[in-house]
Amino acid sequence: MKEPNRHGATRRNKSAAFDRWLNRAVSVAVSTAILVGGAAVLAHWLL
Numbered sequence: 001m002k003e004p005n006r007h008g009a010t011r012r013n014k015s016a017a018f019d020r021w022l023n024r025a026v027s028v029a030v031s032t033a034i035l036v037g038g039a040a041v042l043a044h045w046l047l
Helices: 016-046
Strands: none
Touching: none
């Protein structure tokens, strides 16, 4: 009997390096957005 093809979120292929790069880029973007947003709120409250 032939095994069924496995498809799932944990499967790794050639794009694993791109996935890591994209994850890093999204993390940096979210962190930057939080810092800028926090600075804007503080500036709004203080000024």
